[in-house]
Amino acid sequence: MKQKEQRNWWKEGVVYQVYPRSFKDSNGDGIGDLQGIIAGLDYIKSLGVDIIWLNPIYASPNADNGYDISNYREIMKEFGTLEDFDRLLQEVHARGLKLVLDLVVNHTSDEHPWFIEARKSRNNPYYAYYHWWPVEKESPPFRPGYFEPSAWSYNRTTRSWYLHYFSRKQPDLNWENPEVREEIYNLMGFWFEKGIDGFRMDSITLISKDTTFPPIDRKKHPDIFSYYAHGPHLHDYLHEMNRRVVSRYEVMTVGEGSALDDKDVAAFVDPDREELNMLYGFGPSDVRMYTRPDTPNSGIGYSLIALKKMFGRWDKAVGKGWPAVYLGNHDQPRMLSRFGNDAPEFRQYAAKMLATLLLTLRGTPYWFAGDEIGMKNADFNRIEDYRDIATWNQYREIERKGEDVKAFLEIQRHTSRDNARTPFQWNSTFQAGFTIGNPWIRVNTDYSEINVACQERDPWSVLNYFRRLVAFRKAHPEMVYGSYTVLDIENPQVYSYLRESPGHRFLVVLNFSPKPAAAWLDIDLSGAEIKFSNYESAGGKERIKSLRPFEALLITCS
Ligand code: NOJ
DSSP: OOTTOOOOHHHHSOEEEEOHHHHOOSSSSSSOOHHHHHHTHHHHHHHTOOEEEEOOOEEOOOTTTTSSOSEEEEEOGGGOOHHHHHHHHHHHHHTTOEEEEEEOOSBOOTTSHHHHHHTTOTTSGGGGGBOEEEGGGOSOOOOOOSSSSOSEEEETTTTEEEEOSSOTTSOBBOTTSHHHHHHHHHHHHHHHHHTOOEEEETTGGGSOOOTTOOOOOTTTOSSHHHHHTOOTTHHHHHHHHHHHTGGGSSOEEEEEOTTOOGGGTHHHHOGGGOSOSEEEOSHHHHSOBTOOTTOTTTOOSBOHHHHHHHHHHHHHHTTTSOOEEESOOTTSOOHHHHHSOOSTTTHHHHHHHHHHHHHHSSSEEEEETTGGGTOOOOOOOSGGGOOOHHHHHHHHHHHHTTOOHHHHHHHHHHHOGGGGOSOOOOOSSGGGGSOSSOOSSOOOGGGGTSSHHHHHHOTTSHHHHHHHHHHHHHHOHHHHHSEEEESOTTOSSEEEEEEEETTEEEEEEEEOSSSOBOOOOOSOOTTOEEEEESSSSOOOGGGGGSBOTTOEEEEEOO
């Protein structure tokens, strides 16, 4: 254990991310809701996880599934009411769990009363709540959007363009305006006073902007989006937010670290700077698929070496802070399809192997609901199946330009965010037990084999393996706090690392390929004992030299 690492519940806990729209529908409208989450709490508790993070549940016209908020103090109609929320919070706490909400304050919905006012006239007091570029200055400076080619949209009444890094339905708030910051701190206080246990902060690295909107120096920011994360007052605002509101409560914060360079990460999470507790980066999405220069024969569709380097860099990048680690979430395809293998013969081994990785890395694991039963990508091949604004906007653009929409759809099958947003698979009844109505997005066709009910009955299921691993992690704080050292960075098929602290040494060996493989290890294994294996017949430690496809071993060494 590192001498100075201070113990905290948010370091030792496992975060379980629930996408409310897709978790459980209680009233048959085809959309998951708060009562559905309440009904699922005993299941969540049974996993052994500690902290539930909910994607946005606030009032929203749902251009981007709740990441476009029209009222920060109300619940989305489809999800329920504030009374449902109070009950949910109470039930979460009654089970000894914590509840973390999503804070989306880089932007609002264009249907938020502030923006409805702002767009009426330049003299409206709310005009200054957003970023504008007046016609007198001619066309606005080049800023691409994440969801649209341009991040500026024209508003006729004010004769000016407004800024929206995401869709035109998501205008960016002007944090330079102290009144805006005050509003945000107040709304955070509203939820903290209710008793929530923290916030995951959406797009938080983008909140500060240079309001002169200078041309972007492409040499300094070859990836233009990285410019968005380098606003001049970003750290001042995070520190102010911490002092004014967060530090008054016993809560955790985790920022979404969009567009950051590694060298900039530590500043957000250094405890002395009083900004955020954790930040998660976009590392996993940078490990590109389809590139395998170092793994020509391994059968892995991406570079495992790049994945190892990414986790290694992240472990260092946090400096004095604490890492947040994940392999999938609502913005990524399913981790099994992306980093494992969802073919029937490998699926359960690969899902367990990835669970072993995430639960034994240094840092708080962020687990996406459904991964514990090995849910896979949606496999949509028609645009009509998709719901995501990102996919639809790109599709329309490609169609407009007369480009190859078929090729685009093929890429989306592997990369679309909707891959991770299909309904949670509870059982093999109609619509996977998610709803008695028409689900807002198609249920994955494999639900009759892959679901919670089946896996409850099987002691060797992915689900029960996940539970055992979570329990092991909980019983061994040294696994949480020990140092992380990768042992075989150049091995293209196997990922091995040590987790060490005084008196404890864990070795993790993971075969990422569908072929047998050997670990490259140069350490003393006398006294080593296998604690976990994802195969029923674990065998002895000689297995390390001949790992089976997707085999995972967790070994204690003396
Ligand atoms: C990041 C969220 O995770 C994503 O789902 C959303 O579309 C954007 N931020 C905009 O809020």
